[in-house]
Amino acid sequence: MAWRGTRRLAVPFLVVGGIIAVALAAPVLPLGDPVTIDVSARLTPPSAAHWLGQDEYGRDVLTRIVWGARASLAVSFLAAAIAGVFGIILGLLGGYFRGVVEILTVRSAEAVLCFPPLLLALLVLTLLGPGAGTLIVALSILYAPTYARVAYAETLAARNLDYVVAQEALGARSGRILARTVLPNVAPPLLVQFSLTVASAMVLESGLSFLGLGVVPPEPSWGLMIRGARSTMDQAPWLLLWPCLALTGTIVALNLLCDALRDVLDPRGRNVTANPFRALTGNLLSRTSPPQVSKPELLRVDGLTLEIAAEGGAIRPVRDVSLSVAPGETLAVVGESGSGKTLTGLAVMGLLPPVVEIVSGEVHYTDRTGHTYDLMRLDDAAMRGLRGDEIAMVFQDPSSSLNPVHRVGDQVAEAIRAHRNVSAAEAWRQAVGLLDQVGLPDAARRARAFPHELSGGQQQRAVIAAAIANGPRLLIADEPTTALDVTIQAQILALMAGLKHQSGGMGMIFVTHNLAVVSEIADRVAVMYIGEVVEEGPVDQVFATPRHPYTIALIESVPEGDDDRLSAIPGTVPPLHDLPPGCRFAPRCGFAEAACTTADPPLERIDGKRSTRCRRWRELA
Ligand code: SF4
Numbered sequence: 001m002a003w004r005g006t007r008r009l010a011v012p013f014l015v016v017g018g019i020i021a022v023a024l025a026a027p028v029l030p031l032g033d034p035v036t037i038d039v040s041a042r043l044t045p046p047s048a049a050h051w052l053g054q055d056e057y058g059r060d061v062l063t064r065i066v067w068g069a070r071a072s073l074a075v076s077f078l079a080a081a082i083a084g085v086f087g088i089i090l091g092l093l094g095g096y097f098r099g100v101v102e103i104l105t106v107r108s109a110e111a112v113l114c115f116p117p118l119l120l121a122l123l124v125l126t127l128l129g130p131g132a133g134t135l136i137v138a139l140s141i142l143y144a145p146t147y148a149r150v151a152y153a154e155t156l157a158a159r160n161l162d163y164v165v166a167q168e169a170l171g172a173r174s175g176r177i178l179a180r181t182v183l184p185n186v187a188p189p190l191l192v193q194f195s196l197t198v199a200s201a202m203v204l205e206s207g208l209s210f211l212g213l214g215v216v217p218p219e220p221s222w223g224l225m226i227r228g229a230r231s232t233m234d235q236a237p238w239l240l241l242w243p244c245l246a247l248t249g250t251i252v253a254l255n256l257l258c259d260a261l262r263d264v265l266d267p268r269g270r271n272v273t274a275n276p277f278r279a280l281t282g283n284l285l286s287r288t289s290p291p292q293v294s295k296p297e298l299l300r301v302d303g304l305t306l307e308i309a310a311e312g313g314a315i316r317p318v319r320d321v322s323l324s325v326a327p328g329e330t331l332a333v334v335g336e337s338g339s340g341k342t343l344t345g346l347a348v349m350g351l352l353p354p355v356v357e358i359v360s361g362e363v364h365y366t367d368r369t370g371h372t373y374d375l376m377r378l379d380d381a382a383m384r385g386l387r388g389d390e391i392a393m394v395f396q397d398p399s400s401s402l403n404p405v406h407r408v409g410d411q412v413a414e415a416i417r418a419h420r421n422v423s424a425a426e427a428w429r430q431a432v433g434l435l436d437q438v439g440l441p442d443a444a445r446r447a448r449a450f451p452h453e454l455s456g457g458q459q460q461r462a463v464i465a466a467a468i469a470n471g472p473r474l475l476i477a478d479e480p481t482t483a484l485d486v487t488i489q490a491q492i493l494a495l496m497a498g499l500k501h502q503s504g505g506m507g508m509i510f511v512t513h514n515l516a517v518v519s520e521i522a523d524r525v526a527v528m529y530i531g532e533v534v535e536e537g538p539v540d541q542v543f544a545t546p547r548h549p550y551t552i553a554l555i556e557s558v559p560e561g562d563d564d565r566l567s568a569i570p571g572t573v574p575p576l577h578d579l580p581p582g583c584r585f586a587p588r589c590g591f592a593e594a595a596c597t598t599a600d601p602p603l604e605r606i607d608g609k610r611s612t613r614c615r616r617w618r619e620l621a
Contacts, residue, residue: 012257020251023069032060034067035218043236052242055225056232061239065246068220072247074313075215076201079139080194087144088190091151092178094530096159109145117142125213135205135214136218142204143197150193154186180414183403195258199251206247206493222247227446245567282579297366298507299348299474300326304361306352315576316359318343319531322603325474325507332499332522332539336555338573339528345476348509349393350383363389389419396479398459402451405552408462409435409447414467434465439495442501457488461495468499475500480512489517497521515558517542527551530573530584532601537610547612549619550591583615591616 022029038058052061087109087504093108112120124138159182175205202222203329208214209223210230217224221479222243229239246353298564306318313606348350348363363375367390375383388395394400403411412431416422422430428447436443438461450461460480468474477496481489497520510521518525519539527537535548546552553569571588574580582597588594595617601615614620 009257009260012253012260015253016250016257019069019253020073022066023073026066026070029066031066033064034059034064034220037261043232043239045236046238053236053238056155056228056236057240061225061242064118064220064225065222067240068222068225068243069246069250070269071215071219071221072202072205072223073250074207075135075139075221075534076198079136079205080143080197082136083143083197084138084147084194086140086192087147087184088151090144090148091153092155092182092186092534094148095152095155096174096178096182102152106148109148112145113139116213117204118207121208122211123214125208130213130216132215132219135208138208139201139204143201145206146197147190149180154189154578155182158182158185170472174458180405181408184405191258195254198254202247206243224517230246265582297324297364298329299323299345299366300362300364301348301566302362302364304344304347305359306340306347306364307357307359308355309357310577312577314412315357317531317549317576318347320603321361321528321531323509323526323533323536325509327473327505327507328500329524330508332512332518332525332527334511334512334515334518334525334570336573338530340531341528344528345478345509345511347475348375348523349387349391350378350380351387351393351565365474385419387429388415388467388472389470390472391476392467392470393476394460394464394467395479396482398456398463398484401452401463404451404458407448407450408454408459412447412462412466412469415469419470430469431465434469435462438462438465438468438499439491440465444543455488456484457491460484460488461494464492464495472508474505474509476509476511479513480511481509481517482514493521515543515554527554530576530579532584532613534585534609535611535614536603541610545615545621547606547610548585548614549591549620550585552620553588 036059037045038054041054041058042056044050044054044058050060050062052065055061055064085299090105090109115123120142121138123590124141125134128134128137128244152461162273164294201395203213204228205221206223209221210227212227214223215221225243226240226247229236229243233240261282262403284388288486293606301321301323304318304321305316307316317338321340321344323331323333323344333344335341341351343356347358348365349359352358358376361376364367364372365375365386366372367386373382378386402408402616406414409428409431412434413424413427417424418431420427432447435447439460440446440461448460454462475496480496487529496508500508510517510520510544512518513538522539525538525539525542527535527542528534529550535546535551537547542551543555546555557569569588570590574584574587580597581591581597582595583592583601584597586592591614596615601613603611603613605611606617
């Protein structure tokens with residue numbers, strides 16, 4: 001915890017702690033009896049003997065303020081805590097699992113919100129009778145749905161963050177993901193909600209006690225004191241001041257405390273947006289009976305087609321995509337934005353967003369034992385077992401791939417422990433070794449850093465360390481250098497090339513829009529255009545003699561110098577819901593002829609190693 005954050009926390013912490021300490025110490029403090037009546041001294045103004053005066057029954061006001069704090073604080077904190085526990089559980093479950101679980105948890109709890117809060121509290125208190133215990137029950141019921149909504153909204157937001165998906169990809173169980181990854185990230189707003197709830201509960205407790213439905217007289221509470229002072233307001237207005245001051249001061253201090261807590265507990269600080277991590281793994285194949293097929297390559301994608309339901313009709317962002325990767329080989333998948341290259345990678349990982357459906361296709365993967373499976377037919381448990389262990393993934397933005405509330409060493413260790421039965425200490429030792437292996441300077445020290453304390457390049461090294469933690473046979477890198485500056489890009493590329501060399505057989509799919517990167521790192525390249533592979537083959541051959549006009553356009557659009565952005569290719573990419581007939585590239589193709597618009601050309605094998613989706617490829621030679 002940073003010293004600056006600690007200092008910010010100190011003042012409200014001391015104030016709230018002091019209030020609670022005084023309330024708890026009431027029985028041993030040199031105070032009078034809070035309920036002893038002295039009618040002869042009623043409404044006596046403040047004096048040396050009675051610093052805050054005496055109330056309408058001659059009771060010492062200071063004594064009752066201190067004892068009243070016990071009731072108000074106990075009711076408010078207990079109600080806020082009980083409501084928080086139940087509400088957060090409902091919100092987490094509803095936001096994470098959605099569907100029926102959401103209806104049974106969050107939506108059901110929201111029914112409570114249909115009732116006006118005071119009316120609901122009055123109803124419960126009328127049914128169960130007044131008293132502090134009943135008040136706690138009523139307030140807990142009242143506030144739990146609010147927690148549920150906050151937790152639900154935050155969980156929904158966190159649910160699709162990279163680091164949560166990463167934990168799923170690591171094979172972590174849902175309960176562990178909720179407790180270790182989602183909850184810490186939704187905690188700051190829940191802490192704020194806790195402070196608001198305590199403050200609101202104190203006000204409501206006072207209000208209900210004021211109405212005679214809360215704490216039962218003659219026991220003191222601030223609400224009862226305000227009620228008593230109201231009837232004598234004309235004669236002794238100061239009696240109204242003290243409980244109001246106590247109530248207001250405590251609420252302000254609570255809000256300041258929780259605000260400071262939120263800032264201190266969230267290492268991202270106020271200026272950093274959410275987000276976190278991905279890698280991937282498994283060892284559960286032996287527990288399932290996946291279908292075996294007879295394709296011996298490391299990975300072969302056959303005829304993959306993906307579909308998204310849309311208002312104007314379904315669109316297919318990936319159509320009939322076929323790829324293969326051999327052990328030790330790097331396949332670059334290149335194309336403009338919207339070409340479907342990232343979705344293809346996510347399909348292999350089994351991490352497609354829920355809106356994307358697999359229409360057809362097979363993804364054959366050969367594991368360490370030599371068994372080949374169709375990943376499209378594996379169940380969730382088996383895929384979870386593969387991800388992070390056999391197949392790993394590195395994503396584009398390292399800052400969103402690392403969980404901001406966990407130290408990077410812990411995150412790498414978590415990737416190891418998701419698939420290896422090792423102690424926490426051993427996992428940490430291995431994590432430091434991995435961070436050192438990927439070139440993180442002073443790895444032992446930086447393993448203890450939070451992601452925001454590392455540079456972008458260092459973050460990506462940490463992400464790569466987690467991805468290779470279990471020695472995957474296939475690494476999918478989705479534009480892993482795009483978010484980095486040019487110098488760091490070169491370092492990360494060199495690192496990945498070196499890791500592949502050291503691994504002795506790890507295959508890699510390198511998704512990129514940067515042809516310069518392709519030539520540096522890949523053995524083969526697959527060029528994609530709006531959802532289809534239009535050319536595929538060895539990098540040197542494709543670059544030397546491209547056999548598709550789109551590949552030619554891509555090569556010609558490569559900018560000079562350090563700028564890695566593709567310059568514009570003539571024409572625009574047609575929308576997926578309005579694809580042109582025949583060859584999809586025809587409207588932008590300088591070689592197009594009438595026949596090109598009658599039928600979409602198939603991916604044609606043009607020699608033993610290459611293929612193209614252009615019917616005029618011979619004329620391009
Ligand atoms: S098939 Fe025709 S339109 Fe399509 S890329 Fe080849 S020449 Fe161009």
